[in-house]
Amino acid sequence: MTDTIDIAANLISIRERIAAAARRAGRSPDEVMLLAVSKTHPVALIEQALAAGQRDFGENLVEEAWAKFGDATSATASPTPPSSSEFPQAARPRPHLIGPIQSRKAALAVACRPALIHAVDRLKIARRLDRFAAEAGLVLEVLLEVNVAGEASKFGFTPEAVGREAEAILALPHLRVRGLMTIPPYVPDPQAARPHFAALRGLRDQLAQRYPQADWRTLSMGMSHDFETAIEEGATIVRVGTAIFGSRET
Numbered sequence: 001m002t003d004t005i006d007i008a009a010n011l012i013s014i015r016e017r018i019a020a021a022a023r024r025a026g027r028s029p030d031e032v033m034l035l036a037v038s039k040t041h042p043v044a045l046i047e048q049a050l051a052a053g054q055r056d057f058g059e060n061l062v063e064e065a066w067a068k069f070g071d072a073t074s075a076t077a078s079p080t081p082p083s084s085s086e087f088p089q090a091a092r093p094r095p096h097l098i099g100p101i102q103s104r105k106a107a108l109a110v111a112c113r114p115a116l117i118h119a120v121d122r123l124k125i126a127r128r129l130d131r132f133a134a135e136a137g138l139v140l141e142v143l144l145e146v147n148v149a150g151e152a153s154k155f156g157f158t159p160e161a162v163g164r165e166a167e168a169i170l171a172l173p174h175l176r177v178r179g180l181m182t183i184p185p186y187v188p189d190p191q192a193a194r195p196h197f198a199a200l201r202g203l204r205d206q207l208a209q210r211y212p213q214a215d216w217r218t219l220s221m222g223m224s225h226d227f228e229t230a231i232e233e234g235a236t237i238v239r240v241g242t243a244i245f246g247s248r249e250t
């Protein structure tokens with residue numbers, strides 16, 4: 001018995017499972033990015049994952065992303081990144097913001113210079129992010145979060161709303177829409193999520209036809225318990241926390 005988590009071994013095993021799921025679906029494993037969800041876990045564990053070759057990390061809370069990664073793209077950016085984010089130059093992590101962003105956190109979200117914002121879930125936050133990105137001279141890569149299951153408690157556009165609002169979001173010059181993201185209702189059996197993943201892919205295909213001016217290829221879907229099913233249904237990014245870093249309840 002040990003409470004030490006072997007992050008390097010977990011990453012190897014998950015990469016193997018990703019590759020196997022991709023091949024089962026007749027896809028290339030290179031089409032699927034592993035996003036290591038490091039929320040609640042300390043920088044020491046992120047450094048272990050970096051040492052094992054992992055580069056993309058997901059955080060739910062903007063302040064936590066800032067505290068851990070600062071502005072990961074530049075050691076000399078202003079405001080100065082916190083000292084915990086001074087990762088070695090050769091192994092810079094790429095932070096992704098995967099949680100809903102409150103309006104008053106939009107400026108800090110932009111300051112993080114995220115590789116990708118996964119959860120743009122309303123026009124208002126898209127406009128605010130666009131404004132702060134313009135001030136910072138950046139173009140932000142974003143995904144639109146869709147609540148495909150229609151759960152009342154969940155964030156995200158309804159499938160109808162995303163079709164309506166996409167045009168206004170695509171017109172924002174400092175956002176670049178790359179695709180869709182979803183979090184299906186939690187059910188332990190991964191097969192239960194399959195119809196939701198398929199629905200997101202179908203919606204993406206419709207949007208790509210209707211709005212060909214954007215590149216809709218990214219589908220961020222699948223977590224520790226269901227990422228293989230998500231890959232079989234077309235995921236290009238899987239967001240895996242527990243299966244890499246262990247339980248967040250400890």
Ligand SMILES: *Cc1c(COP(=O)(O)O)cnc(C)c1O
Pocket residue numbers: 037039060098099183223224225239240241242243
């Ligand atoms: C926490 C979280 C994950 C990772 O969940 P695990 O079950 O630990 O893999 C993925 N996506 C989002 C949006 C999350 O908040």
